[in-house]
Amino acid sequence: MEFIFELLVQFLGELLVQLLMELGFRAIAEPFRTDRPANVFLALAGYILMGLIGGQISLWLMPEHFIDSQALRRVNLVVTPILLGFVFEVVGKYRQNHGKEKRLLDRFSYGFSFALTMGLIRYAFAR
Numbered sequence: 001m002e003f004i005f006e007l008l009v010q011f012l013g014e015l016l017v018q019l020l021m022e023l024g025f026r027a028i029a030e031p032f033r034t035d036r037p038a039n040v041f042l043a044l045a046g047y048i049l050m051g052l053i054g055g056q057i058s059l060w061l062m063p064e065h066f067i068d069s070q071a072l073r074r075v076n077l078v079v080t081p082i083l084l085g086f087v088f089e090v091v092g093k094y095r096q097n098h099g100k101e102k103r104l105l106d107r108f109s110y111g112f113s114f115a116l117t118m119g120l121i122r123y124a125f126a127r
Contacts, residue, residue, distance in 0.1 A: 051114040055121025085112030
């Protein structure tokens, strides 16, 4: 039972860190938002770049892996970006249903790209 609790806390910790970083970058990007449609490839490159930066910042703040098992780190590398992509898609639907503009980050693909890039950096370089 203790193992399951520890595993759950480790996965939730990783998910929470990536979610907070994504929200932080959302707050930073807000002043630069424009009404014209964005170039999809430039936007994707921007979110990948923010994922690289977010991964480096998270390594600076927390240089250790959250998850001890190598196999579980790989599972986390797949599961966490998918979950965060869905979380931000749901946020976008919520904003749209409440009369607010849906932003780029409120789409699955951009949230997934950010979280995957950040997760790859943590996977490769954390101790």
